[in-house]
Structure formats: structure tokens, C-alpha cells
Amino acid sequence: xxxxxxxxxxxxxxxxxxxxxxxxxxxxxxxxxxxxxxxxxxxxxxxxxxxxxxxxxxxxxxxxxxxxxxxxxxxxxxxxxxxxxxxxxxxxxxxxxxxxxxxxxxxxxxxxxxxxxxxxxxxxxxxxxxxxxxxxxxxxxxxxxxxxxxxxxxxxxxxxxxxxxxxxxxxxxxxxxxxxxxxxxxxxxxxxxxxxxxxxxxxxxxxxxxxxxxxxxxxxxxxxxxxxxxxxxxxxxxxxxxxxxxxxxxxxxxxxxxxxxxxxxxxxxxxxxxxxxxxxxxxxxxxxxxxxxxxxxxxxxxxxxxxxxxxxxxxxxxxxxxxxxxxxxxxxxxxxxxxxxxxxxxxxxxxxxxxxxxxxxxxxxxxxxxxxxxxxxxxxxxxxxxxxxxxxxxxxxxxxxxxxxxxxxxxxxxxxxxxxxxxxxxxxxxxxxxxxxxxxxxxxxxxxxxxxxxxxxxxxxxxxxxxxxxxxxxxxxxxxxxxxxxxxxxxxxxxxxxxxxx
Ligand code: ADP
Numbered sequence: 001x002x003x004x005x006x007x008x009x010x011x012x013x014x015x016x017x018x019x020x021x022x023x024x025x026x027x028x029x030x031x032x033x034x035x036x037x038x039x040x041x042x043x044x045x046x047x048x049x050x051x052x053x054x055x056x057x058x059x060x061x062x063x064x065x066x067x068x069x070x071x072x073x074x075x076x077x078x079x080x081x082x083x084x085x086x087x088x089x090x091x092x093x094x095x096x097x098x099x100x101x102x103x104x105x106x107x108x109x110x111x112x113x114x115x116x117x118x119x120x121x122x123x124x125x126x127x128x129x130x131x132x133x134x135x136x137x138x139x140x141x142x143x144x145x146x147x148x149x150x151x152x153x154x155x156x157x158x159x160x161x162x163x164x165x166x167x168x169x170x171x172x173x174x175x176x177x178x179x180x181x182x183x184x185x186x187x188x189x190x191x192x193x194x195x196x197x198x199x200x201x202x203x204x205x206x207x208x209x210x211x212x213x214x215x216x217x218x219x220x221x222x223x224x225x226x227x228x229x230x231x232x233x234x235x236x237x238x239x240x241x242x243x244x245x246x247x248x249x250x251x252x253x254x255x256x257x258x259x260x261x262x263x264x265x266x267x268x269x270x271x272x273x274x275x276x277x278x279x280x281x282x283x284x285x286x287x288x289x290x291x292x293x294x295x296x297x298x299x300x301x302x303x304x305x306x307x308x309x310x311x312x313x314x315x316x317x318x319x320x321x322x323x324x325x326x327x328x329x330x331x332x333x334x335x336x337x338x339x340x341x342x343x344x345x346x347x348x349x350x351x352x353x354x355x356x357x358x359x360x361x362x363x364x365x366x367x368x369x370x371x372x373x374x375x376x377x378x379x380x381x382x383x384x385x386x387x388x389x390x391x392x393x394x395x396x397x398x399x400x401x402x403x404x405x406x407x408x409x410x411x412x413x414x415x416x417x418x419x420x421x422x423x424x425x426x427x428x429x430x431x432x433x434x435x436x437x438x439x440x441x442x443x444x445x446x447x448x449x450x451x452x453x454x455x456x457x458x459x460x461x462x463x464x465x466x467x468x469x470x471x472x473x474x475x476x477x478x479x480x481x482x483x484x485x486x487x488x489x490x491x492x493x494x495x496x497x498x499x500x501x502x
Contacts (some may be wrong), residue, residue, distance in 0.1 A: 002078035003176045005441035010084040015058040017066040018440040034062040046109040049102035074232040079240030080445030081468035084168040086244035089143035104143040111142035113416035132288030141193035145210045166215045169242040176230035185223040186290035186298035187247040223292035224446040240447030243292040250293045252396030253407045254464040256457045265412035269309035271391040275300040284394035285354035304353035308346040310412035312380045341366035343489040344379040354394040363493040385422040386486040395431035405429045409438040424474035434465040
């Protein structure tokens with residue numbers, strides 16, 4: 001049995017390839033990593049694109065590089081697992097393989113007016129109940145429509161069956177298999193706003209509403225599935241998995257059972273909870289999507305998102321110049337005994353779950369003559385934890401299940417101050433695993449399952465190893481006081497912009 005798995009992690013800012021080895025104990029050990037930055041294209045305010053060719057080229061470049069750097073032959077790799085930025089939309093010509101336009105990235109707001117129109121037309125309840133999502137420019141549906149509306153001749157070509165649509169996983173699979181396989185997985189499909197998560201098939205009504213022909217959509221499979229094979233340096237390797245990044249991270253954190261959840265502290269924060277086989281819709285601004293796994297019928301996850309998580313630390317560094325490195329925020333925050341009454345609401349791009357307020361903007365409250373930079377740094381870190389606590393409250397409201405512990409990952413989870421404050425705000429233990437590359441790890445496990453390198457999820461669960469446990473120490477009164485002040489600050493930051501100012 002070949003013991004190596006190659007995880008391809010195609011993210012918003014970079015393409016990465018991480019090589020894992022299954023040790024005899026069953027542990028997945030990281031043996032190498034290669035990364036390449038991806039060019040961000042901003043054609044106008046609020047628009048974000050990537051070059052789809054660059055996505056593929058950078059991904060294959062890092063794949064080859066990690067093999068060469070580690071000296072592992074491609075013939076020793078048992079499978080490739082793909083994990084990717086979700087919702088980003090690519091449409092290409094089936095014959096030439098050429099994209100008809102740059103990839104429209106999930107962050108791109110160009111279809112916001114189209115979304116407003118759909119809401120005005122009364123589409124929201126149907127979309128909520130059948131896709132688990134809100135109508136928003138994030139999701140792929142209106143991005144495809146935009147391409148078909150705006151690229152001359154595109155809709156006619158699509159109806160003639162000449163064009164294909166894919167999220168990034170689909171594009172990579174299609175290219176890696178030399179145009180033989182046009183497929184996606186449940187997790188990515190469930191973020192398009194075109195996929196019915198109840199019937200687990202493309203939704204004809206939504207396709208009709210958006211005037212998108214079904215021929216251009218990929219076939220949908222479980223995340224752990226042999227999608228096809230690709231040839232790397234002369235060796236034929238199966239593509240054993242595809243999964244959207246957040247669901248892959250949930251899998252990498254071994255959250256396989258109902259009620260198990262994780263929070264990722266990257267640029268934004270994403271808290272996902274496994275709902276098992278039972279679909280549940282949120283009335284607190286959470287989204288319902290499909291989970292990664294190997295079952296023919298996918299399970300459900302509930303997801304809450306914070307737009308600005310670790311990014312608030314980047315802001316301290318790059319815009320305010322208060323720190324030189326993100327990691328220094330921990331030291332400075334600990335120099336003051338408390339936040340000194342300062343509350344920062346980092347609503348730089350509006351607020352996500354549970355508020356969904358695109359008119360909110362960042363605000364800094366409680367400044368006095370005694371406020372110093374350490375208070376602001378501390379308030380910035382605290383804001384990440386408060387926002388995550390809001391996600392946990394929304395989850396509790398929807399599922400009735402309080403968190404008994406929270407697994408964490410992502411760049412900012414390295415921050416001890418933040419993790420301790422998070423445990424205090426949640427009043428439950430925060431568990432940080434040894435391997436924090438959980439997105440790539442999840443993709444590797446899913447691919448490994450597909451080829452039998454791990455037998456089942458129980459086999460994988462045993463491999464989750466705790467690095468640090470943060471227990472709550474704060475008293476209830478202090479916590480409530482801080483949360484009350486946070487919510488007061490949030491309410492004042494809301495609906496700051498007028499519609500015409502956005
Ligand atoms: P993404 O995958 O979204 O690019 P990462 O998981 O790589 O994000 O995390 C990067 C983010 O985490 C950045 O926004 C950075 O500011 C923040 N970050 C990284 N290290 C720390 C730290 N020690 N303390 C606080 N924030 C951090």
C-alpha cells in the first residue's frame with residue numbers, strides 16, 4: 001500500500017501542496033509543504049478575480065515542488081485530495097479548455113444588485129429552505145448568471161452545451177484529468193445556491209430563475225470518492241477527494257458526529273457544527289450546507305461566519321502600524337490588566353452571522369485620555385472572541401445544543417491570549433490540536449479513506465491529538481459585563497452607512 005497522500009489546498013491567497021505520510025500507528029505526518037501566492041485582481045471597487053490558468057499552474061507547480069523537495073517519488077503517492085476556496089466561479093469552453101473570463105472570487109460583490117432584485121422578487125424563502133443559504137453575492141449562482149449575461153454569446157453557447165461551470169475543485173479535477181472528468185463534491189455544490197440540499201441534486205427551479213442550463217453543471221459525488229486519475233511525473237495517481245475548505249477542516253478536526261464543532265481563526269472565522277443526517281435551518285443567521293464524507297447521501301453542517309477575524313490583527317499591523325508582526329499582538333495585549341473599557345467592532349466590511357448587516361462599519365468605543373495602544377490591541381483580539389461567542393449563541397439558539405468544548409485551528413489560533421479569552425467568553429474548554437493544518441489534513445484523510453489507507457472515521461478519530469487545552473477561568477459576572485458592553489457596541493455600529501453610501 002502506498003503510504004503518501006498529496007493534499008492540494010487551493011486557497012484565496014495561495015496554492016499549497018502538503019505531503020502527508022500515514023505512519024504505521026495510523027497518524028498522518030506532514031512531510032513537506034510548498035506554497036505559491038496567487039495574484040489578486042481588483043478590476044473595480046468591490047470586485048475580485050483570479051486568473052483560472054494561474055490557479056491551475058500554481059497548483060501543479062507546488063505539487064511537483066513538494067515531491068522534489070521531499071524526494072518522494074510520485075509513484076509512492078496513493079492519492080491526491082483537493083480542498084479549495086469555496087464559491088469561486090469559473091466557466092470555460094469544453095472544447096478548447098479556455099476560461100471565458102477570469103474566475104469570479106467569492107469575495108466579489110458585483111452581483112449584489114442582482115441579489116437585491118431576487119430578494120425583492122420574493123425568492124428568499126425558497127432559497128433558504130432548499131439551499132440552506134441566504135441570497136448573497138458570495139455564492140456561485142448569481143456569478144454564473146453574471147458571466148452568461150455579460151460575456152457576448154455565452155448564454156447561447158451554454159445552452160448549446162459548449163460551456164462548463166465549475167468551482168475551483170471542479171476546474172482542477174477537469175484539468176488534472178485532461179478534460180475527462182467534470183465533477184464536484186457535495187460540500188462545494190452546496191455553496192453554489194443552485195443545489196437542493198434536501199433532494200441533494202441541482203435545483204431546476206433555481207436554474208430556471210437564473211436562466212442557467214443544467215448541462216453546464218458538474219456531476220456531484222461524496223467528498224471521499226475516486227474522481228479520476230492524473231499523471232504526475234509519469235505516475236498515475238487517483239484523485240481521491242474534493243471538499244470545500246471549511247468542511248475539510250471540520251473533517252480534519254475529526255468532528256464526525258452530530259454536535260461536534262470547530263472554529264477556524266483565519267482571515268475570517270468559520271464555526272461549523274456537524275448536524276448529522278438531520279437537516280436543520282437556522283433562524284439566527286447561520287447557513288446550512290452539506291458535510292464532507294464518503295456516504296452516498298451527505299450529512300449536514302451548520303455554519304456561522306465572521307468576516308474579520310485574524311484580519312483585524314493584520315489591520316493593526318498594516319494600517320495602524322501598532323505592531324510589527326501578528327504574533328506580537330499577544331505580548332502587547334497582556335501588558336494591560338484589562339481592555340480599559342475599549343471595545344472595537346471590526347465591521348470593516350459589514351457584519352456576518354448573526355447580524356448580516358452590510359451597512360455596519362468598524363467602530364472603536366470607550367476611548368478616554370488614558371487609552372493606549374495596548375488597550376486597542378487587546379480590544380482587537382477580544383473582538384475576535386466576542387464575534388465567535390456570537391456564533392456559538394446562534395448555534396445554541398438553532399440547535400438547543402450548548403458547546404461542551406470547541407476545537408480550534410487557523411493562523412490566529414496560535415495566539416495564547418486569544419484562545420484563553422475565547423475559553424472565558426464561551427465558558428467552555430478550547431481545544432487546540434497538534435496539527436493545525438486541518439484543512440489539508442481533512443483533504444488527506446478523505447483521499448486516504450477513498451483508497452483504504454484509513455479504514456473508517458474511527459480509525460481517523462484516534463489520530464486527533466491535543467496540543468493545548470484552555471479552560472475558562474473568568475467569573476460569570478465579569479463575562480456577562482464584557483458581553484453586554486460588546487453587544488452595546490455592536491448595536492451602535494449597525495446600519496452606519498446609508499444605502500447610497502455603500
Ligand atoms: P487564511 O487561511 O484565511 O489566509 P491563516 O489561517 O493563514 O488565514 O491565518 C492568518 C490570519 O491569522 C491573519 O489574518 C493573521 O493576522 C492572523 N494571525 C496569524 N498569527 C497570529 C497570531 N499569533 N495572533 C493573532 N493573529 C494571528
